[in-house]
Amino acid sequence: MSDYQAFSVELADKIAHVLIDRPEKINAMNADFWTEIIEIFRWIDAMDEVRVVVLSGAGKHFSSGIDLMMLAQLGSQMGPDVGRNAEKLRRKILELQASFNAVDQCRKPVLAAIQGYCLGGAIDLIAACDMRYATLDAQFSIKEIDIGMAADVGTLQRLPRIIGDGMMRELAFTGRTIGGEEARSIGLVNRTFADASALLDGVMGIAREIAAKSPVAVRGTKEMIRYMRDHRVDDGLEYIATWNAAMLQSVDLRVAMAAHMSKQKPEFAD
Template identity: 50%
Template sequence: MESYKTLEIIQKTPDSSVFHLILNRPSQLNALSLDFFVDFPKALSSLDQNPDVAVIVLSGAGKHFCSGIDINSLSTISERSESGDRGRSSELLRRRIKSMQAAITAVEQCRKPVIAAIHGACIGGGIDLITACDIRYCSEDAFFSIKEVDLAIVADLGTLQRLPSIVGHANAMELALTARRFSGREAKDLGLVSQVFGSKSELDKDVTTIAEGIAAKSPLAVTGTKAVLLRSREMSLEEGLDYVATWNSAMLISDDLIEAVSAHMTKRQPRFAKL
């Protein structure tokens, strides 16, 4: 398996189809460097194309999940964008931002579900990252902040676009404008995370169990559910229903359906082919 400067991929249990994608710069509190924005989409694509992978758990090494964008990276981007021509400088900066946005959006483009397991700090770019994930859980010690306004910038990697549909427009506006710190418990109350666990070890154990449960289901049904839910955000009810009808007309009649029905009738666990 390919190695990365800022990430580590681990299969914690042999023969498991749950793979762990770990932000691996603990000495920098897993701040997102320019290398991360190269590594991350490559790693996700590799996991997506690997038939042995059914579910991906995203977590952070060390004491914190992610402290946001690496400040040195912001300085580097600014320096590289400076030139004598304001137009060309701005065009270059826009391309760099779009490239970084695409790295985060790679989570949604990955067919396999991506579950965020958050402990400690989840700041700025960390929020961009988790809002793109399909499910989010955290430990009791987790804390969050949409920090960009305190750095005199507008959050531009997806938080302002994705968070309102998760926690509501008014809550997203308040959190983004104040940049205040909020706890894992408040994140649960807001709907940002689905569950809060008492410790990181409990988080890791239970999230792996949840991921294994999803991985045991039909991969056609799981990847299809993710795809339809994501597409439905952009559609009216009628358009969404039409889209899923078209999806199922192509995917519904499958060996997975036959196996699921057979397993239910004979009261056994289904066994699905890899995708």
């Protein structure tokens, strides 16, 4: 693992802990953040030893979203030609989208542990994760509407499938802040915890449980869930039939069945 400016990354017990590590800036997403997250998730995707990812933020807050200094710098690069400005902005937006696509497309399950602020771009980030968990005092807001823009790196595309279309529209149009318990009630987070310490302990426990499963089975399960977002049921059934025609030949199936019959804990290869 490399040294990062915006993150700290640790690998233990087959769990990669990816920590947004700019607490003095409320973990705002600066230029380093957007490039490093792609590098980190490429490494995670390629590293067979990693079976699960836990994504969290250092300090009191998960993240306050995109660094406004970065937006200001981008604005200063605009010239007099509207067409050229639009082309430059479009390329930049697509680059930022690629950062969270790397999280969404990761072969391993990604669990977000959220405390304090989760604002603006941080909502885009957690929407790209597989599961989300929060403290009761967490604060969520699709903040882009309050700075005069539409969210453009994934919230409006991914969140309707998580919390439903109507609730997503309410939060996106009003920018209102919701707490941890309301986030749980609308399905934005799976579970709430009393404080940051209990949150991380709880999420790591869930991650360890997933890491103990067959990595082949976990990989196939995530792939099928992702595929079904954009396809019909018939397409999904056809795909899983083809997928499992190969994957059911894995030794993991025999290991799991033998362990179940002998009431032993299975041990799977990476």
